[in-house]
Every structure is written in structure tokens, then in C-alpha cells.
Amino acid sequence: MQMRTGKSIGRIYRSRLAAAFLAAALCMVGLTACGQGDVSTSSTASSASSQGQTESGQGSESSAVERIEEKDVEDTLEGLTKYMANNYALGEPSETRGDMIGAQKKGYRYATQTVLAEFYEFDLNNLNEDAQRVIDSVKKNGTFVIMDQTVENVYLSDSGKYMMIYTDRVGSEDSAANAKKVVEEFKAFKN
Numbered sequence: 001m002q003m004r005t006g007k008s009i010g011r012i013y014r015s016r017l018a019a020a021f022l023a024a025a026l027c028m029v030g031l032t033a034c035g036q037g038d039v040s041t042s043s044t045a046s047s048a049s050s051q052g053q054t055e056s057g058q059g060s061e062s063s064a065v066e067r068i069e070e071k072d073v074e075d076t077l078e079g080l081t082k083y084m085a086n087n088y089a090l091g092e093p094s095e096t097r098g099d100m101i102g103a104q105k106k107g108y109r110y111a112t113q114t115v116l117a118e119f120y121e122f123d124l125n126n127l128n129e130d131a132q133r134v135i136d137s138v139k140k141n142g143t144f145v146i147m148d149q150t151v152e153n154v155y156l157s158d159s160g161k162y163m164m165i166y167t168d169r170v171g172s173e174d175s176a177a178n179a180k181k182v183v184e185e186f187k188a189f190k191n
Contacts, residue, residue, distance in 0.1 A: 075190040077121035080162055081108045083189065088182055090117055101146060102131025103163065114175060117182075118165040138163065155183055158191040 068086045073079035081093060090110035096118060098107040103120035110117045122131055137144040138154045145151070155164045164186045168179040 070189060075161075077104065077106075077108070077119060077162070080121075080186075080189055081110075081119050084117070084119065084164075084182070084186065085110060087185070088115075088117075088178075090115065096120075100130075101134045101144070101163075102128045103134075114168070114170050115179075116165070116167040116169060120163045122161060122163065124161055134163070135160070155186060157189050158187050159189075162186070162189065 068083050070083060073083045084090065085093065089112075091112055093108040093110050096107040096109045098104045098120045101120065103122050107118055107120040122135065127135070134144045134146075135156065138156050142154050143150050143152050144154060151165060153165060153167050155166065156162070157164075164183075166179060166182060166186070168175045
């Protein structure tokens, strides 16, 4: 039988402690991946604001990119997010857990100083109980509940295949008009 020295016990303790911290961090990421948390201090928010983000959520003239047409992207979650992110200067996405709401395994979250947007895709031929509950709630009142939290400003595309959570953080007249345009284009995507 091999005796453990103080060094090896300390090493084991430190590795277990590090694993516990890593597990706690992963839990926090998983819990905040879907919802309406304020992440305006994240790198995605500063990335989007450095791209010339204006108060209305659209890129400024000096940093405007060429608009992508709907016909130029595929009818996939990646096509939808490319279309919306490019045309509304949403910046770089982070991945979210779509499976928590019965959607496809991953979704995409865009967080800027002015906008929080999340996009998910449902397999309409294979909806589980969670997906059906979320879709029914969104159709009924534009919200759904996850982990005892009500998520607001939720929209389904006209095809029913995609879901968007879109929160205007500014609340100005211009940003409200922009949000309305975003919702209209989202709903009509590949319909």
C-alpha cells in the first residue's frame, strides 16, 4: 500500500477544488444561457458597440455593411442569424442551450448595449413536451417560463420553425421603430 504524502494530498485537494470551481462556472453559464440577463459588459456587447452601434440599434453610416437579402441565406438557424445579425448590426453571437426549451441543441445570443436578441430553431416534426409548452405559451401571450422566470418579448416566425427573443434596451422612439422592423423581418423569414 502506497502512503500519500502531504504534497500529493495537497495536489489532489487543489485539483478537486479546481474541478468544483469549474463545475460551478459551467452551471452559471448554463443557467444564464437562455433568458434576459443583462450582459452589457460582455465582450459581445463591446464588440458590437465598437462596430458603430447607434442608439436605434442599427449601424452608423461609417460602418454600415451591405445588406444581405433573404434569398441569399439558407432556411436554417445559421442562415437566419446571419441575415438578422448582418442587417441589424448585432455583432458576434454566443451559443445558448436551445435544448432547455425543447428547441434544437443550440441557439444564438447577441448582446449589445442597445439590444438583446436570441434565436432558436424547432423541429416541427419532432416537438417534445417542453417545445410544445414554450410554443403554445408564446403563441398565447408572447412569453414563456423557464426555471421560474418569465421570458418576455418572444416571437415565433410565421412558419413556426424559429423563435426570437428580442429586447430593446434603449426604449426610445427610434429604437422602438427599429424593433418593430426587426420583428416584422424575423416573422416573415423564409415564409
